[in-house]
Amino acid sequence: MAVQRFEAxxxxxxxxxxxxxxxxxxxxxxxxxxxxxxxxxxxGLTFRxxxxxxxxxxxxxxxxxFADSAGELRGxxxxxxxxxxxxxxxxxRKRLRLLxxxxxxxxxxxxxxxxxxxxxxxxxxxxxxxxxxxxxxxADDPRDRALAVRATPFPGTDxxxxxxxxxxxxxxxxHAIDPKAEFRRASDLLRPSxxxxxxxxxxxxAVARISGSRWHLLTPRHHNFFFTRRQLIxxxxxxxxxxxxxKYLWSSYSAAYLAHKAQMLGDASHSGRVVRAxxxxxxxxxxxxxxxxDIVTVIARKLx
Numbered sequence: 344m345a346v347q348r349f350e351a352x353x354x355x356x357x358x359x360x361x362x363x364x365x366x367x368x369x370x371x372x373x374x375x376x377x378x379x380x381x382x383x384x385x386x387g388l389t390f391r392x393x394x395x396x397x398x399x400x401x402x403x404x405x406x407x408x409f410a411d412s413a414g415e416l417r418g419x420x421x422x423x424x425x426x427x428x429x430x431x432x433x434x435x436r437k438r439l440r441l442l443x444x445x446x447x448x449x450x451x452x453x454x455x456x457x458x459x460x461x462x463x464x465x466x467x468x469x470x471x472x473x474x475x476x477x478x479x480x481x482a483d484d485p486r487d488r489a490l491a492v493r494a495t496p497f498p499g500t501d502x503x504x505x506x507x508x509x510x511x512x513x514x515x516x517x518h519a520i521d522p523k524a525e526f527r528r529a530s531d532l533l534r535p536s537x538x539x540x541x542x543x544x545x546x547x548x549a550v551a552r553i554s555g556s557r558w559h560l561l562t563p564r565h566h567n568f569f570f571t572r573r574q575l576i577x578x579x580x581x582x583x584x585x586x587x588x589x590k591y592l593w594s595s596y597s598a599a600y601l602a603h604k605a606q607m608l609g610d611a612s613h614s615g616r617v618v619r620a621x622x623x624x625x626x627x628x629x630x631x632x633x634x635x636x637d638i639v640t641v642i643a644r645k646l647x
Contacts, residue, residue: 359523360574361386373556376419378563380556386577389546389569394520397496403565404478404518409457419562422600425484428460430630433595435461438513438540438640439468445587445642446538449508454497454529455515459485466490470509475500498524506534512541514638517566526582533645539584540642542592547571548637560637572639584643593634601631 355364363385372389373380379392395403409424421427438461448469453462456474458481466472474492476482482494493500498521510529519525529539544560545551546569551558561569570578576586 356381356392358383358386358388359390359521359568360388360578367392373561375556375561376564380561380563380569386574387571388574391563391567394567397499397520400477400496400520401479404481406480408565409478409481419564424481425458427597427600428458430595430597430600431458431460432464433630435464437592437594438511438542439465441590441592441640441642442509442511442538442540443468445540445644446509450505451509451511452502452507452532454510454512454525455518456485456492457481459490459492461511461513462490462492473502473505473507496520498528500528502532505532507532507537508534509538509540512539512543514542516541517543517560517568517570520567522568522570522578523582526578526584530582530584530645535645535647537645538642539579539645540640541575542638542640543570543575545570545572545591545637545639547573548635548639550635550637558637572641575639575641579641579643583646585646586641586643588642590640590642591634591636591638592640593632594638595630595632598629598631601633 355366357363358365361383363383365381365383367379367381370381370384371379371392372382380389381392382389408420411420411422424431449471451465451470451472453465453472453474456462456476457478459474462472462474462485472490474485474490475495475497476492477494477496479494482492485492510533512525512529516522516525533539544566551560560566572589576589579586
């Protein structure tokens with residue numbers, strides 16, 4: 344796995360948002376799971392120092408990321424992404440209701456679509472859909488339902504002459520290697536006045552600031568960037584988007600998934616026993632709505 348490393352005080356990387364130099368040791372705020380977390384002293388963007396390259400993504404988002412049956416990720420990634428299909432569909436329908444306030448049905452591209460649950464719900468709502476995901480195992484699943492999914496990193500996706508009325512990025516942009524390139528590519532693929540909708544952790548939220556390095560979304564094995572709401576707005580405005588709304592939506596989770604995530608906060612062996620107890624019915628069907636107000640949803644319109 345190839346990575347970029349910035350270990351010494353004299354070595355620097357340009358901040359992805361503002362372009363200012365960020366130095367390895369001087370600007371390190373945390374070290375977690377074997378990774379240094381840096382913060383730009385100019386704009387405050389927080390990110391993983393050793394960013395993976397594109398070739399490493401298939402390994403990082405392999406089958407174990409979506410089904411951590413052995414508990415080796417200790418709450419990072421998913422316990423059983425496919426098994427929690429109904430929760431993903433409930434959340435997808437909430438997002439579609441929000442999207443409907445700003446645009447009517449048309450052509451939609453979902454970036455980081457995984458198994459295509461949002462795509463399928465969007466299609467049922469009248470959208471013509473396509474998706475892209477870096478995980479080959481996840482991309483293989485939607486094809487069984489005749490959904491058009493490309494297994495490739497998004498910035499290099501070839502969509503031909505296709506233009507979209509909406510591009511969505513649900514809990515995706517934190518995984519990106521180059522967020523600015525991702526937003527630029529989304530802008531290129533949107534028609535004028537097209538809508539970009541995304542959700543990601545808000546590193547400026549009260550929960551994130553109080554939790555510090557223990558924040559449940561500060562997971563550098565899989566997340567590369569940690570944005571505040573203001574930083575996301577700046578990214579989008581620099582790519583000629585007008586931000587229409589920022590929201591903190593309630594989401595539904597299975598009880599087993601929440602116990603899985605709790606392994607990040609406490610005794611992993613105890614949490615693991617709770618997970619195993621909750622994996623069977625009826626707990627698998629129990630949906631729990633939650634909102635820590637630390638996952639922000641942003642709706643933006645392409646201006647030209």
